[in-house]
Amino acid sequence: MTLPIHPCLWFDGTAGEAARYYCSVFPDSRILSENPMVVNFELNGRTFMGLNGGPQFSFNEAVSFVVTCADQDEIDHYWTHLTADGGREGNCGWLKDKYGLSWQIVPAVLPKLLGDPVRGPRVMEAFRKMKKFDIEALTNA
Incomplete structure (x- = not known):
């Protein structure tokens, strides 16, 4: 395995908004990529994925x-x-x-x-x- 494991966080349509919010709170943070379904971001150098998965899970x-x-x-x-x-x-x-x-x-x-x-x-x-x-x-x- 060449890439580290990272969490995927399930949101109900607010993944991009949440990623931008978290990036404003934590140092050394940035949006890596974003599309309507998925946003990849770093918080304090750690990679996260936000998924706009819908209301099924919280x-x-x-x-x-x-x-x-x-x-x-x-x-x-x-x-x-x-x-x-x-x-x-x-x-x-x-x-x-x-x-x-x-x-x-x-x-x-x-x-x-x-x-x-x-x-x-x-x-x-x-x-x-x-x-x-x-x-x-x-x-x-």
Whole structure:
């Protein structure tokens, strides 16, 4: 196999609109090709395909995309943009964007904090109460 595997996202006629929206949110992103049925695009250097497949299927939480963030500014950026215009906040860093696609906006430091034998349980308790992650609150737990 010479080309990497990439996801195909099923939309009800909004694949191009969604691709342009995602490209506006993520750095190093661009539309690669587009026709009435399919749009190929890159987000942060990763390839995606958007398919205008119709109303038969919709997104659910069984598939989500994890965005690992270096700092609170990145968390705030992605959270604000992906919940805008009809997106919905979930618990523990999860959200759904306006197209119904699920995302996990996670601080890069979370595994280290959870792995601390003393603070890990307190960090777990703190993040279970959060919607958007607050790195300072997690670090101080």
